[in-house]
Amino acid sequence: MEGFLQALAAGLLIGAVYGLMCVGLGLIFGVMRVINFAHGDFMMLGMYVAFYLFTAAGVQAFFGNAVGPFVAILLAGPALAIFGYFVHLTLISHVSGTRTASLEGEGHYAQLILTLGIALILQNGGLIIFGSVLASIRTPLSSSAWELGILSDVSVFINKARGIDAVVSLVIMTLLSLLITRSRIGKSLRAAADNPTAATYMGIDVDRAHRVAFALGCGITAIAGGLLATNYPFHPFVGLEYVIVMYAGVVLGGMGSIIGAFWGGMTIGLVQQMSTLILPTQLQNAAIFVVFLLIIFFRPQGFFGRMVERT
Amino acid sequence: MLRIEGLSAGYSAKPVLNGVSINVEAGQFVAIVGPNGAGKTALFKTISGILQPSGGQIMFGDADLLMVPPAQRAHLGIAHVPEGRQVFPSLTVMENLEMGAMTESGRRDWKQNIERIFEWLPVLAERRGQFAGTLSGGQQQMLAIGRGLASSPKLLMLDEPSMGLAPSTADFIFERLIDIRKQSGLTMLLVEQRVAEALESADHGYVLEAGRVVLEGNNETLRADDRVRKAYLGM
Numbered sequence: 001m002e003g004f005l006q007a008l009a010a011g012l013l014i015g016a017v018y019g020l021m022c023v024g025l026g027l028i029f030g031v032m033r034v035i036n037f038a039h040g041d042f043m044m045l046g047m048y049v050a051f052y053l054f055t056a057a058g059v060q061a062f063f064g065n066a067v068g069p070f071v072a073i074l075l076a077g078p079a080l081a082i083f084g085y086f087v088h089l090t091l092i093s094h095v096s097g098t099r100t101a102s103l104e105g106e107g108h109y110a111q112l113i114l115t116l117g118i119a120l121i122l123q124n125g126g127l128i129i130f131g132s133v134l135a136s137i138r139t140p141l142s143s144s145a146w147e148l149g150i151l152s153d154v155s156v157f158i159n160k161a162r163g164i165d166a167v168v169s170l171v172i173m174t175l176l177s178l179l180i181t182r183s184r185i186g187k188s189l190r191a192a193a194d195n196p197t198a199a200t201y202m203g204i205d206v207d208r209a210h211r212v213a214f215a216l217g218c219g220i221t222a223i224a225g226g227l228l229a230t231n232y233p234f235h236p237f238v239g240l241e242y243v244i245v246m247y248a249g250v251v252l253g254g255m256g257s258i259i260g261a262f263w264g265g266m267t268i269g270l271v272q273q274m275s276t277l278i279l280p281t282q283l284q285n286a287a288i289f290v291v292f293l294l295i296i297f298f299r300p301q302g303f304f305g306r307m308v309e310r311t
Numbered sequence: 312m313l314r315i316e317g318l319s320a321g322y323s324a325k326p327v328l329n330g331v332s333i334n335v336e337a338g339q340f341v342a343i344v345g346p347n348g349a350g351k352t353a354l355f356k357t358i359s360g361i362l363q364p365s366g367g368q369i370m371f372g373d374a375d376l377l378m379v380p381p382a383q384r385a386h387l388g389i390a391h392v393p394e395g396r397q398v399f400p401s402l403t404v405m406e407n408l409e410m411g412a413m414t415e416s417g418r419r420d421w422k423q424n425i426e427r428i429f430e431w432l433p434v435l436a437e438r439r440g441q442f443a444g445t446l447s448g449g450q451q452q453m454l455a456i457g458r459g460l461a462s463s464p465k466l467l468m469l470d471e472p473s474m475g476l477a478p479s480t481a482d483f484i485f486e487r488l489i490d491i492r493k494q495s496g497l498t499m500l501l502v503e504q505r506v507a508e509a510l511e512s513a514d515h516g517y518v519l520e521a522g523r524v525v526l527e528g529n530n531e532t533l534r535a536d537d538r539v540r541k542a543y544l545g546m
Contacts, residue, residue, distance in 0.1 A: 098381075184409075191399045191410045198397040201359055203385030203413045203462070256401065 002154050007273050009148075009156045015269025016166035017227045019262035020173055021242065022249030024221030026261030030250045031193045032213045034096045035108055037115040039221060039246060040239025041122035042080060046222025047229040047238070048126070050076040051135050069139045069161075070168060073226030077219040084218025088211045091118065097207040098196060119239065126236030134233040142230055165227040172223060173262055176216075180258055189213050193256065221246075248292050254305025263303050267291070312337045312498055313358075313466055318367035320357045327353040329522040330367070335466065340492055340499045342513035344506045344543065350522040351502040352394050355470050359391045360384055371466070386414050388465030394474060394502075396451040398458070400444025404435055407443050407454055411461030420463045428457045431491055449480035456488070460497075469501045473508075481505065485512070506543035510534050518543075 025039050036042075053059050054072035063071045093099070095114055100107025141160035149155040180186035192199040192209035199206050225242075228234075249268050253260030268288050275287035296302070313335040320328045327350045335341045343351055356362040358369060360381025369376040371387055379387065390411070399407050408428065412421050429436035432453045438446065443454055452472055459467050472488065473481035485505075489512050492499055503509035510516050516533045518526040526536060533539050 184413075187402065187406050187409060188413065190402055191406075194399040194401050195397050197361055198393060198399065199410070200361065200381050201385060201391040201393060201397075202410045202458070203382055204410070205380075205382040208382075 002156070003277060005150065005154065005156050007277050008270075009158060010162075011270035011273035012266075013158070013162040013166045013269075014273060015266035016169040016173075017224055017265075018245065018249060018269040019265035020169040020227070021221050021224035022246050022253065022261040022265035022268075023173060023176065023258055024217040024219070024224060025246040026250045026253065026258055026264075027213045027217035027220070029247070030253070030255045030257065030261055031189070032096075032210050033106065033108075033193070033255075034092065034210065034214070035111040035115060036092075036214075036217075037112065037243065038119040038122060038239075039115075039217075040241070040243030041119045041126075042084060042218045042239075043221045043225035043242060044126060044234065044236060044239040045083065045122060046076045046080045046218075046225040047137075047234045048130055048135070049079050049222065050226035050229060051137055053079075054137055065138075065140055069137045069226075069230055070164065072137070073168075073223055073230075076226050077223040079219075080222030081215040081219030085211055085215035087118065087218075088214040092214060093207055093211065097210045098200070099207075119243075123237050123239065130236055132235060134235055135229075136233040137226065137229045139230055159231070161230045165230060168227060169224065172220065176220065177258060185212065245288070248288065252292060252295060252302050254302030257302070257304035260302055260304030267295075267303075312339075312372060313500065314368075314370040315354075315358070316368045316370075318354070318357060318364055318369065320353060320362050320364040320367075322353075322362070326365070327522050328357065328364075331519070331522070331524055333517055333524065335498060335500050337465075337498055338496055339515060340501070340513045342501045342503060342509040342516045343519055344503055344509050344516060345519035347504070348521075349519040351519055352470055353522075354519070355391060355393070355468055355502060358384075358389065358468065385462060388414075388416070388463075390459035390462045390464035390467050392455045392459040392467065392469045392472065394470040396448070396455040398443040398446070398451050398454050400442065402443055403440055404443055404446070404454055405439040407458050408435070408461045411458035412463075414462045416463035417461055421461070424461050424463060427495075428460050431460075431487060431494075432457050449476050449484065452476060452480075452484055453487070456484070456491075460491070464497070466498045466500060469499065471502055471504060473503065473505050482508075488512075506539070510539075 028034050028036050050073045053075055054069055059072045060068045091114060095107045095110035139161055141164065144160050145157040146160060146163065147155050147157055188204045189209050189212065192204055192206045196206045245268055249264035250261045252267055253264030271288050271291045272284050275284055279287055315331060315333040318328055318331045319326060331354060345351055353362055357364050371389065374387055376384060399410060408425065412418055434450055435454060435457050443451065446454060472484050485508050501509055501513065510530050510533050513530055515529055517524050518539065
């Protein structure tokens with residue numbers, strides 16, 4: 001009983017961060033239909049940006065060890081958004097958007113190769129610049145816990161850093177959904193994704209909408225990466241470990257659905273943690289994909305994907 | 312208002328438009344008719360910038376349209392109601408209309424525009440919270456027209472609003488368009504395969520065949536023309 005609740009709590013906490021990570025890719029891949037295999041490596045950059053902001057740029061000295069990491073992580077978001085914006089402007093825009101709208105496969109083949117190339121550059125560039133030593137964003141909160149007494153004799157321990165990670169994820173997720181569903185810019189992003197040609201007729205600059213979505217997606221995933229880094233050490237090749245999980249989450253949630261990507265990520269976090277109850281930890285990732293296959297078998301469009309034809 | 316001169320365009324190397332010249336004066340209702348594949352939709356796509364012309368000129372007011380990026384053309388006052396409706400399926404009816412109002416004039420006149428649109432096309436008011444992808448074809452066509460009107464356009468371009476609709480629905484939409492034009496005095500450019508209806512309500516018409524204007528004139532001239540009577544009106 002206690003073990004189950006403990007795994008459930010751990011799953012929900014990590015699931016919230018995975019959810020946020022998947023939402024970042026969901027904007028780019030699910031909504032804008034641009035394949036970005038470098039997304040895990042953008043996340044890796046986000047982790048290092050947060051790490052250096054915290055340790056070297058004075059955030060630690062100014063905000064202290066408890067608040068400092070989260071300030072640095074939140075600052076890594078805009079930094080990676082700007083980086084993503086320029087990567088899109090200089091590279092991705094040549095193989096996506098209106099330029100490839102009339103091509104077979106909408107430029108997906110070129111996107112695949114280009115972003116794999118970017119991934120390789122980021123990984124090996126990271127190795128040169130950051131080195132291969134494991135880094136982590138240490139906070140004293142990572143090694144202390146809140147004890148939640150659920151029943152008189154059953155209590156669950158919540159790692160403080162992971163608890164705050166989950167709360168930050170939920171807050172950012174809420175802000176993002178409001179932006180996408182309510183704001184003018186959010187609606188125009190969705191319109192541009194639904195039908196780029198018609199969006200152009202409305203006066204929406206579709207390529208600019210794509211760029212904004214790409215930047216937003218990079219920033220969101222960078223923040224999720226920073227949050228993960230408070231508990232998991234990272235290295236320049238860490239993106240590979242996460243990028244597959246991200247794609248699985250987006251597909252599980254349903255292509256084109258932001259909230260779906262979040263639940264997809266949440267599901268993966270839950271399965272990963274709960275599987276440790278019955279399986280050896282080495283099989284965590286296998287468990288994820290068994291569950292993935294099962295869900296896709298019964299619901300091929302994912303949780304929130306709709307079976308509507310795209311015009 | 313819209314002056315097209317010697318316009319040529321095509322998909323890849325295949326020419327679809329061959330030296331087309333068309334003139335739309337402010338306040339006019341101009342119809343372009345012709346068979347399938349005559350280049351009617353290509354003409355609209357060229358005006359909206361989706362298709363690059365290989366020659367010719369398009370003037371909209373004082374602006375050389377070919378120098379204006381496609382996404383900016385709506386902001387000049389051109390509303391394009393595309394062939395096959397092309398509403399945004401995952402947006403609600405209301406959000407679709409809001410997308411129509413992305414232009415500055417659309418934002419400024421939003422309140423009065425939306426009132427008039429709901430008056431003209433009441434079904435949109437009833438369904439305002441529904442996803443556009445779940446509407447029927449006729450309703451989607453009305454939404455596409457409403458979306459065009461929401462931008463407060465100077466010129467409304469309609470590409471086969473009757474396509475794929477039941478005859479009674481198509482008739483209804485035609486009547487609405489004529490009402491809208493009467494009440495608003497909006498300049499309209501219509502492409503249609505329903506030649507009789509189109510020529511009846513338009514001030515001026517062009518017959519497009521194989522990428523060329525083969526005939527033009529006011530509606531009496533066209534409807535009296537032997538070729539038009541035989542080929543399109545079945546008389």
